Amino acid sequence: MNVGNDESLRKAAERLPRDIAPDRDLWPGIAARIGSKRRSHSLWAYGVAASLFVAVGAASVWFGLARQAPGAGAAPQLAAAPSPEAAYFAQRAAFAENTVQNTPNLAPATREVILKNLRVIEGSMQQIEQALEQDPNNPRLRALLYDLYQNEARLLAATQQIQAQTTQRNDL
Amino acid sequence: MHQRDMESALAMQMPTRNSFDGSDENTVAARARDGDMAAFEQLYRRYVGRVHAVCLRLAGNRTLAEECTQDAFVRAWESLAKFRGDSSFGTWVHRIAVNTVLERHRTQLRQAAWISSKDDDILESVPAADSGPEHAMDLDQCIAELPAAARTVFVLFDVEGHTHEEIAEMTGLAVGTSKAHLHRARRMLRARLES
Amino acid sequence: MKRLSIILAYVLLSFAAVVASFSLLALTSSSAYAHEQDEDRDGSDRNVNETRNAKADGEVRIDNLAGTIKIHGWDKNQVRVTGTLGEEVDHLEVDSDDSGVSIRVVLPHGGRGNCEECSADLEIDLPQASRVEVSTVSADVEAKDLTGTEQFGTVSGNLILDSTPVRADIHSVSGDVTVSGSAKNARIIANSVSGTVRVTGVDGSLHAESVSGDVKADDNRLSGVEMSSTSGNLTFEGGVLKGGDYEFHNVSGDIVLILGPSPSARFDVSSFSGDIDNSFGPRPTRVSKYSPGMELHFTNGGGDAQVSARTLSGDIRIND
Numbered sequence A: 001m002n003v004g005n006d007e008s009l010r011k012a013a014e015r016l017p018r019d020i021a022p023d024r025d026l027w028p029g030i031a032a033r034i035g036s037k038r039r040s041h042s043l044w045a046y047g048v049a050a051s052l053f054v055a056v057g058a059a060s061v062w063f064g065l066a067r068q069a070p071g072a073g074a075a076p077q078l079a080a081a082p083s084p085e086a087a088y089f090a091q092r093a094a095f096a097e098n099t100v101q102n103t104p105n106l107a108p109a110t111r112e113v114i115l116k117n118l119r120v121i122e123g124s125m126q127q128i129e130q131a132l133e134q135d136p137n138n139p140r141l142r143a144l145l146y147d148l149y150q151n152e153a154r155l156l157a158a159t160q161q162i163q164a165q166t167t168q169r170n171d172l
Numbered sequence B: 001m002h003q004r005d006m007e008s009a010l011a012m013q014m015p016t017r018n019s020f021d022g023s024d025e026n027t028v029a030a031r032a033r034d035g036d037m038a039a040f041e042q043l044y045r046r047y048v049g050r051v052h053a054v055c056l057r058l059a060g061n062r063t064l065a066e067e068c069t070q071d072a073f074v075r076a077w078e079s080l081a082k083f084r085g086d087s088s089f090g091t092w093v094h095r096i097a098v099n100t101v102l103e104r105h106r107t108q109l110r111q112a113a114w115i116s117s118k119d120d121d122i123l124e125s126v127p128a129a130d131s132g133p134e135h136a137m138d139l140d141q142c143i144a145e146l147p148a149a150a151r152t153v154f155v156l157f158d159v160e161g162h163t164h165e166e167i168a169e170m171t172g173l174a175v176g177t178s179k180a181h182l183h184r185a186r187r188m189l190r191a192r193l194e195s
Numbered sequence C: 001m002k003r004l005s006i007i008l009a010y011v012l013l014s015f016a017a018v019v020a021s022f023s024l025l026a027l028t029s030s031s032a033y034a035h036e037q038d039e040d041r042d043g044s045d046r047n048v049n050e051t052r053n054a055k056a057d058g059e060v061r062i063d064n065l066a067g068t069i070k071i072h073g074w075d076k077n078q079v080r081v082t083g084t085l086g087e088e089v090d091h092l093e094v095d096s097d098d099s100g101v102s103i104r105v106v107l108p109h110g111g112r113g114n115c116e117e118c119s120a121d122l123e124i125d126l127p128q129a130s131r132v133e134v135s136t137v138s139a140d141v142e143a144k145d146l147t148g149t150e151q152f153g154t155v156s157g158n159l160i161l162d163s164t165p166v167r168a169d170i171h172s173v174s175g176d177v178t179v180s181g182s183a184k185n186a187r188i189i190a191n192s193v194s195g196t197v198r199v200t201g202v203d204g205s206l207h208a209e210s211v212s213g214d215v216k217a218d219d220n221r222l223s224g225v226e227m228s229s230t231s232g233n234l235t236f237e238g239g240v241l242k243g244g245d246y247e248f249h250n251v252s253g254d255i256v257l258i259l260g261p262s263p264s265a266r267f268d269v270s271s272f273s274g275d276i277d278n279s280f281g282p283r284p285t286r287v288s289k290y291s292p293g294m295e296l297h298f299t300n301g302g303g304d305a306q307v308s309a310r311t312l313s314g315d316i317r318i319n320d
Helices: A006-014 A027-035 A042-067 A084-101 A108-134 A139-169 B002-011 B025-033 B037-059 B062-078 B089-111 B117-125 B139-144 B148-159 B164-171 B175-194 C002-019 C023-027
Strands: C035-037 C046-053 C059-063 C067-074 C078-085 C091-097 C100-106 C120-127 C131-135 C140-144 C149-153 C159-162 C167-171 C177-180 C186-192 C197-200 C203-210 C215-218 C221-229 C234-237 C245-249 C255-258 C265-271 C276-278 C285-288 C291-300 C305-311 C316-319
Touching (some): A006 B148, A027 B037, A027 B062, A084 A108, A084 A139, A108 A139, A108 C291, A139 C265, A139 C285, A139 C291, A139 C305, B025 B037, B037 B062, B037 B089, B037 B139, B089 C091, B164 B175, C046 C091, C059 C120, C067 C131, C078 C091, C100 C120, C140 C149, C149 C159, C159 C167, C167 C177, C177 C186, C186 C197, C197 C203, C221 C234, C255 C305, C305 C316
Parallel strands (some): C131 C149, C149 C167, C167 C186, C177 C197, C215 C234, C221 C245, C234 C255, C245 C305, C265 C305, C276 C316
Antiparallel strands (some): C078 C120, C285 C291
């Protein structure tokens, strides 16, 4: 190799291969590391949780309003029969609580606060549902229930955001 | 041991780039940015050789190069939101790789603080203990044996084509210092290769 | 013998050189930018002093896990970082490129966030119109004299924004958030999970929430408000503007509205099981005979704004 001067040395350097594959496939290691911290824009996390619960809540409000037919008195009251929503609400409450319990990166104190407030919301929802069973066409009750859906959605979205924030931190 | 590492690495250069099954790179990058790991893997497959090559030359050691390559792609995944698509993904992740290697070495710097410029003068005057005439022509081998600062600047300047201003920004060296390291690297390389 | 020992030393040094030897980078750095990272070999705290040129309204990203972050907007087109790094901090990385300036406290590879000495106390002067983005876990953050857009994320660190931003997005988990001041027609978002949120001196629109902490807004000039809590108390003290929209939602916490003499607004107030106490307007009525709660809907003055306040079990007080 003629490297008698800087120019020819530089030319030799430029001819060096630019693509050198590693001896082994590094993708599994990379995938394992990024898989454990799926990137979620805070907006995305907020959006998913919030729209899921608000959509469900909206469907419930629509369902309730649909029962409130115009021309009052035409639709008979659904008396003490258990509301079709009740089973769903119980299920959803369990789901929300499990989500928080299973979010890994929450500090214990934070998890406590979130669960405690989740239970405040759930408790209020039960009370409203009981009132709605007696008074299903009441728009004020429906509006309060809808507020609770939003409040819960925000709580769960905040939980997801903490998860995302803390996961990034652990790599520092 | 070292020579074998470099040779086997050089033997595995990728001759061609993978295609993206019809999508252009910006589309794939956008999908990766939205969290699509399969799309990110496509980008990885296309650029891993390039990233690994620069890591290998800067680190001079295959194990470190593999770690830096992995770190670079993980960091690229984490910062994908910041990738605007105004340069190619390859250029962008290449830059991340260089930063990753430089950063890592700063850590080891703390532990290897006993290596000083005085010792580098000793290195200059003595031919490499494990090199012989059959290795004399191997440029990559000689680059790997340079003292680290000289190697860094030589790789970034003569191999990767950065300017001294860019090197100064990336490494924190003054432009003048970068030029001095380059001059030294070239002198040492020429001395070794011509012997 | 001397030559042999030199060769031996070389062999050892060349192995080490292959692995790690960027000593010259530190020893010989003396660039046009003031750039020093002093380091005591005995491992005590280290000082930093770095400056980079920056655009007047460029991005500045600051990442410091723990310690303190004090930001100050100035009129130079430069970013200057001074302060000290804790013993376990690897280094301070200050990068500047076309996308902006990034200041990152870097811990050793694999370092965990609960170490004692991985904090850094940083003071950062930057162009006041910068777009600032701060991310921390437990550092307390103080930001003064900023006029651009700000984004802050903390976990347990407290945040004080004493500036005139056009836009601020603040999220904390257990830290307290205090905002005092904004530009005209600013848009402020201030959220915490269990910390308190306190907002004063803002002109524009406000979204403030805390799950269990109290949220308080007073002495602002707001045309749009959304305040929300689950078990904390919401307090709003201020006037309502013509065409303004003011929403207050709570579950078990209270809502207190102090709106000044004759607020001109349509009021939509209800509580499922709490009390409503208003010092103007009609008396509240029951929401439903199946719930103990109260509701109140009326128009005061010209009805030029919309005020909605709803709780589940908390009380609502509306005073002038």
